[in-house]
Amino acid sequence: MVAPVAAQLHEVMGEVRARTLKLVAHLDEDQLTAVHSPIMSPLAWDLGHVAAYEDLWLNHRLAGQELLRPGLAELYDAFETPRAVRGDLEFLRGAELLAYLDDVRARSLEAPVRDGGELHELVIRHELQHTETMLQAMRLAGLEPPAFAGPAGVAGSGLELVEVPGGAATIGAGPEGFSYDNERPRHVVELPAFSIGRVPVTGADWTAFAEEGGYSRPELWTPAGWEWARDVSPRMGAPDAPIVHVSWFEADAFARFHGARLPSEQEWEKAALAGLLEGTYEVWEWTASEFSAYAGFVAHPYREYSEVFFDKGYRVLRGGSCATHERIASPHFRNWDLPQRRQLFAGLRIAR
Numbered sequence: 412m413v414a415p416v417a418a419q420l421h422e423v424m425g426e427v428r429a430r431t432l433k434l435v436a437h438l439d440e441d442q443l444t445a446v447h448s449p450i451m452s453p454l455a456w457d458l459g460h461v462a463a464y465e466d467l468w469l470n471h472r473l474a475g476q477e478l479l480r481p482g483l484a485e486l487y488d489a490f491e492t493p494r495a496v497r498g499d500l501e502f503l504r505g506a507e508l509l510a511y512l513d514d515v516r517a518r519s520l521e522a523p524v525r526d527g528g529e530l531h532e533l534v535i536r537h538e539l540q541h542t543e544t545m546l547q548a549m550r551l552a553g554l555e556p557p558a559f560a561g562p563a564g565v566a567g568s569g570l571e572l573v574e575v576p577g578g579a580a581t582i583g584a585g586p587e588g589f590s591y592d593n594e595r596p597r598h599v600v601e602l603p604a605f606s607i608g609r610v611p612v613t614g615a616d617w618t619a620f621a622e623e624g625g626y627s628r629p630e631l632w633t634p635a636g637w638e639w640a641r642d643v644s645p646r647m648g649a650p651d652a653p654i655v656h657v658s659w660f661e662a663d664a665f666a667r668f669h670g671a672r673l674p675s676e677q678e679w680e681k682a683a684l685a686g687l688l689e690g691t692y693e694v695w696e697w698t699a700s701e702f703s704a705y706a707g708f709v710a711h712p713y714r715e716y717s718e719v720f721f722d723k724g725y726r727v728l729r730g731g732s733c734a735t736h737e738r739i740a741s742p743h744f745r746n747w748d749l750p751q752r753r754q755l756f757a758g759l760r761i762a763r
């Protein structure tokens with residue numbers, strides 16, 4: 412008999428896999444294997460990588476078995492194989508890819524569940540995060556699933572601010588339950604009073620910025636942002652929905668245009684936990700903060716999840732997006748990317 416925790420995890424794994432396959436069900440083999448962007452993997456690579464990661468963590472590391480197909484380990488290792496070269500590889504495709512996903516899964520259902528299913532949860536969330544990355548690639552290629560809608564509308568303007576009193580804020584995830592290493596340890600910071608957008612900046616707010624010269628005034632931009640801005644077209648979006656697919660450079664310039672700034676990630680978390688923010692989890696929200704370790708950080712379960720990205724110029728995004736599964740969305744979750752990236756389902760909220 413399968414223990415209740417294991418049965419529950421296996422059910423979730425099944426639901427997540429069905430969701431993953433549904434997201435690509437409308438695509439043909441060429442669309443699955445093509446390189447849609449130099450910064451994104453072919454979708455079929457992502458699918459094979461999801462299976463390889465599951466085999467590594469549940470069947471090899473946890474259950475102590477040989478990898479199902481050791482010859483694929485390097486091909487599907489995200490660090491050995493940077494995105495830029497993934498299109499040139501002989502990654503699995505077609506029926507062989509589906510069989511690999513199924514064969515790994517059949518073994519995983521026999522793996523022991525330890526520490527409350529921590530590694531199972533890691534594997535589940537890894538797949539959910541890859542489906543968001545895959546949606547980014549589909550969006551860049553204009554290949555979103557028919558049912559996929561962008562961010563839902565919000566009432567009002569991102570220029571309306573709410574006040575947050577100064578004082579202590581508890582930041583980060585507690586010791587219980589599943590969390591990523593970079594969300595720990597929980598700690599207290601003192602923050603001066605600030606104000607923050609009640610809702611994210613909307614498409615209407617953004618159009619005004621673009622039409623009033625936001626993209627042509629160098630004083631609004633950081634030097635690197637200004638360099639970047641010369642080669643891009645202004646972003647446009649639905650007037651009543653949060654603006655989406657803007658870079659950190661653009662978000663930062665937008666805030667300066669309004670005599671404001673981006674919130675720090677601590678400010679965002681404090682305001683989110685106090686229930687002051689509306690329209691959260693529609694778009695990732697860029698913050699002013701650079702991605703770095705909380706004091707007392709311990710890498711877990713591997714250095715490459717977070718530690719190798721600390722203090723390398725990545726900016727933190729908070730919240731979640733219309734492409735993020737609810738299992739991942741949390742006020743503690745820290746996403747990160749480079750300031751020039753526009754492929755994320757990312758917008759912003761301003762602060763003062």
Ligand SMILES: [Fe+2]
Pocket residue numbers: 460464489537541
């Ligand atoms: Fe991955």
